[in-house]
Amino acid sequence: MAVKICSHYSNKQEQVYMVMGQFKRFIPALFGGLALILLVQAQDQSGFISIDCGLAANLSYSEPTTGIIYISDATYIDTGVSKSIPLEFKDDLQQHVWTLRSFPQGIRNCYSINNIAQGTKYIIRANFFYMNYDGQGNLPEFDLHLGPNLWDTIKIENISLGVIKELIHVPSLNHIQVCLVNTGLGTPFISALELRPINSSLYVTNFGSLSLFLRSDLGSEKGYRYKDDVYDRYWSSLNFNDCKAVSTPLTVNPDYWVPSIVMSTAATPINESAPMEFYVQPTDTNSQFYVYMHFAEVVKLRANESRSFNITVNGELWYDGPISPRYLSTDTVYGPTALTGGKIVFSIFKTGNSTLPPIINAIEIYTVKDLSQSETDQQDVGAITNLKSTYGVERNWHGDPCAPQAYSWEGLNCSYEDYNPPRIISLNLSSSGLTGEISVDISNLVTLQYLDLSNNSLTGSVPEFLTQLKYLRVLNLKQNQLNGSIPAKLIERSEKGSLLLSVDENSNFCGSGSCNNKKKNIVVPIVASVGGLFILSLTVVAILWGLRSRKQQDTTKVAKVDLEPNVQNRSLESIQRQFTYPDLLRITNNFERILGKGGFGTVFHGCIENTQVAVKMLSASSVQGYQQFQAEVKLLMRVHHKNLTTLVGYCYEGTNMGLVYENMANGDLEAHLSGENTNILSWEARLQIAMDAAQGLEYLHHGCKPPIIHRDVKTTNILLNEKFRAKLADFGLSKIFPTDGGTHVSTVVAGTPGYLDPEYYITNWLTEKSDVYSFGVVLLEIITNRPVIERSKERTHISQWVSSMLAKGDIKNIVDPKLDGNYNVNSVWKAVEIAMLCLSPTSSKRPTMDQVVAELKECVETELAQRKDRHEDESKDSFDMININVTTALNPLAR
Template identity: 40%
Template sequence: MTNIQYQADDMQFGQIYNVSSNYNFDNVIQIQKQLITLTSFPYGKRNCYTLAPKHGKDKKYVIRAYFAYGNYDNKYKPPIFDLYVGVNYFKTLNMTNDASIIRIEAIHFASTDKIDFCLVNIDQGVPFISLLELWPLDTSIYQTSSTLLTLDLLTRINLGVSQDNNSFIRYTDDIYGRSWEVQEGLKENPTRTSLAIDLDELVDPYKLPAEVLSTAVEALDMSYSLEFKENLGIDSEYYVYLHFFDYQDRENGQRRLLDITINGFDDDNDVRVPLTLSYWKPNSIVVPIKQGMGIYKISIEATLDSDLPVMLNALEIYRVVPQSDSATQQGDVDAIWHIKHFYNISRMSWQGDPCEPRNFTWEGLVCSNGDTPRISLLDLSNNELTGEVPEFFACLPRLKLLNLSRNMLSGPIPKSLKLKSNNTLLLSFDGNLAPNQTGSCKNKKKIIVPLVASSTTIILFLIISIIVMVICRLGKNEKVISSSSVKDELLKLTNQAFSYSEILIITNNFETMIGRGGFGKVYLGTLQDGKRVAVKTLSLSSAQGYKEFQSEAKLLMHVHHRNVVTLVGYCDESDTKALIYEYMPEGNLQQKLSDKSSNVLEWTKRLNIALDMANGLDYLHNGCKPPIIHRDLKTSNILLDENMHAKISDFGVSKTFANDNDTYVTTYPAGTPGYVDPEFYCSGTLNKKSDVYSFGIILLELITGQPALKGTPDNLSHILPWVNLKLRTGDIQEIMDPRLQGKYNSASAWKFIGTAMSCLPQVPIHRPHISYVVFVS
């Protein structure tokens, strides 16, 4: 009996399963019971265990996890997923078969009071875990070039013992909980001592188990060496730990002198370490292997002066885990966790580190870049928060914006927060209960519903000048024309019906074709007052047909917004069907982003186009009664006027809803491949969040300059997986349109990417409402 006390898994977003009864895992008796159940994580991209070791921070720990699939889901297909320790990618877990048991183990230095162990879904099955252990370790052992490095265990073998005798050593034999395996098939001579080993009398900081110290392998004679073949590539840095305990009696002052060599192919790159063993004294040797060398052979041989052959008791090899990201500043982490618990925030993304990795930043947060990320914006609006405003918010010294609007908060705003709001902090508290108000609301349990959108949607707060320009521009436009004059003008335009002969005159007998769409050809036209228009004709062979023609005309008769294309009139005469629109001289967004375009779209223009699109879509979803979903948002449907203002067009497959929460189920084709909500392929369901997904894809195109879909029909490449892959590098230049030549603000670029990614979860409920994107932009 080990007397290890395991705690129950209380992961909020996990689901507990039993493995199939066909799998009993009797080859690991000590943990057999623990492996017959597992926790699966079907929801969310990242799910994290936050471990709080009793020994606290600035200590080393062994993190060990077991994964036993056992066909729990009856799919006979183990998943592939990523593991993170802290904020850094650890490794990808890939099982070979249903009955496999994978053990992963890390030696991790905890610089904070909490350690995050995260499972990340990479769209190759549902992540799961069977057992997770945390063991305290003596900080003086497993030394590396930097205390903060995390080590990934690749090999740990106990030498000199047969598989039948003792195949697995762990706690209680090993007080650090390390598990030791046996390597069979060695040609060397296995040895064992019958002498009792009193661990308390030995000076051994590694505290190797007596079972490991009492067995070894020895070279057959003085001319032989011990060799271990490996195949560890040059891309990583490694540490080799060789454990010796010479328990053989000496005669007449015999010496055991050894030479340790790593690889042995090139004198300039080989690692050579001399060693002298003393009787009954444990000796552990650390051999660092630089990145670029790799490990292909470990050789230990006796020197010419040695009286005794080579012997070795145990061997460990670790890979250094690259430290690609830095954890959020600890004070910010403590403050945001206090806020999370104070309001009982139960949000799937609020797991692990708040800011890192960047593609997993908590929803509602924006963090600054740099060596140590800091929380700079926090949006908790529209969450039905109740109670008072705690002091914790003032513990975020780099916070520039705090949005607590439209909740049910009451009581006074803390003085420290008021002071910050008078200096460095923009505080929004609109739509809450009056300060100092008391009553039943104040005594209610603090609750929260899921946040309505991702933090990283707050693109432009960090570039205030752009926001000011946009607001001024929009404000000025709205003040030029009174509401009554707008109404009169629109009624005059949208009620205009044109005859076929008038269409001929307007287009000068269809002289200049400026485009081609699903309906048919589009021609340039000029009205009597000199105003240029676009005349979209319906081809008799049109794939979209008369039904879509009528739908677009009907919708646009009642849709009037500066970011939605204006319908000037229509023609419905015999075989002639045409829609007449305001002319958009700068064409469409697809053309502007094409690598065939001679003019590169500047970064600020891309930001403004994104805001225009969001405003137009917000109007369709929330300003129209009944609401409208577009169903075919794409770059070719985003038109640009002479001032590069964007307008949404092409409403042939749009759908009106009876109310804001309505959902439409159809088997009728809608949308364009590359832009279509994945939920539609599964269930045929369409709603406002379907448009939000398409909007997110367009944002990725604005950021990357890449099309939503490219390649041949047999080898199509989608933009979202490509961006996800690039995000792992953490290098913004890998993602940004190279035609920008670096002329962009990296902070706004990261926020722009975050906005796009927040719109693209597979599950629609995890996407923000477009009104939120507009609000924070």
């Protein structure tokens, strides 16, 4: 989007482009009620954290132009390499960006800044000055995260121009982590990190943090920062062709902490009858922004002179004016709520009785950033961090252990439940070179279900505190040097079948109870007794182990496996499409390219001859994944439909388990609906995707005997091929429906919050209508492009929001504004009606999936008819994408 001040501004080098928000509804702010803040006393650098990235350890200096004291980053990070920009660039830049830290190794590298003031509002600023430090001239692009949340994407577009990202944020803890993520488009680097505490009454928002888009001193010839600004904000200069500068040498008393030197200059139109205008042209209509305008009269008016003006947004008054700036005193005008929507035009124009044109001294614009992704539970963080230190774990364990999920630490699996902090449920430190005793810090991982410490050099006894881990289901301690007795409670749980305990190849065990010197080499059984809760079908590992044993005893049995199309009656050995682990290494080129990562494990790109595939490897620490692995293999080897993902084969070799699928070139539907994606699906494309997914469900419900219920229908489980045709994926939670005439299956609730059928959740009664409900939620997402559950205190469900809009008959504002009216209103109405029927609280009132398919076909036909009327000849299997280019131009930090 472009920000332009004064109607005919043509200095292209000064234009700024950035993503801004959607204007939804304007709420006026009374000028008299705006916050007028008292002047603060000049401050020292108390609370400042100024880090020169790449500066040699233990060094510090006072930056000559500002007097700010910068320190080395060596105490904040232990990865990366120090680099320096070429000498020819240094004369034009402040000293703190002369060096930088580059990260050629690892996907995510993080700065950990501790002992900050929890609950204090900070300006957090990250500086990136490439200046061809590596001599390669390859302009990198990478992601910047604050803790588990994506802050922004850093895209270097000019060797000699820097990028500065600034965020106003209130940390919820006494530390923050700033992370650089390699997205495969160049080596991440950073020049400087700065934190500045500011007064809590500044920049108040209803939700989220504020990312700086523009902060400018109008009418000035130079920019300012500390010490002119006690908070060390950067004020860039802006001058315009159709405006002239007015100024005063006197001090302007600020009321909103805007520096006097900034307020001492102003811009006013050369044509005194012309308005001053600037506009915001959004590309991402879902984002929001706040605008602050600062005014002060800098001219001593004569008795017959007056200056008063109004401000409008798209022709509507922004507040009850007019404004008459006070002489040498600052007034700030801002809206109490964020602005969103299409093109937003601000006009500042003089009133009829004003003899002088309007002026404006300074302006600030911020976008709202949703940084609400929870960090991992702090008890778990403390425990795993201590374990890393105790054992000297040499893995790329940086940043938050569990979040974001795509970058969770190697060897960890976590639970992600609604808005609760992620918890560590699985820890795999097998073959990690561990020495010493089993650390007591493990006892603080209270939600742990799977613990693998095998194949290390651990000594001492098996500690009693392991019995306190009440959720523990798998404990693997084999191939260590442990001794003494095993706690009786662990053996008891093993015998009852609630714990899979492996302790063989520890030569000094003496079983349960007391030990003496004569009792040695006693091995606790690797599996529990068959008579307890642990039946061999509990985990896929045990099932396959047993099947392999039987296969070795009688190879003729494989040919006699019942071929009845029943998922539960087929062994994996009866399925011939099996790959070895070396096959997968070859197919994926040693797991070179990651396509995604989830609770099951990591998905890699692969190639079989000339066919692209996706290889999903089961994480060794994914306890639940074993069961889902077996269910998905058996189901997908049985069912075949154009709208279900095709399973090419599978691998099972010990702990190496993988699924090989056809590759879906355009990823999942959720990614194409998210605000980060610059390609906008047309309405016709969305309808076709909805119908494709519906046809996949229709086949599971009515084309399979017995029927199958998916149980996890959501946008991330709808994949798109190169032509944007959709297929259902991820059948690990799928359930067979009874064929005995029953109306439901009583089962433990499984699914994803927001998509989960409330009737199923309450009763534990699963029917095909549970999938119908989930599909209704997906259909509303496709139509509205809104989150399923709003990240607000109210946590409004998407169906509640749509219901409130329907009550007003407001169909236009239900539809994703990105579509910009390019749809047939009748097809939209019908799609909304279908979705709301699917979301009926009572399952009996919901349609069946064959009825849904029929209705969606009518929607598609309506849309195609309108397209035909416009004489547009488009392919049935491909759809136009609206391509949005976003450019960011930033100036270097001048000395």
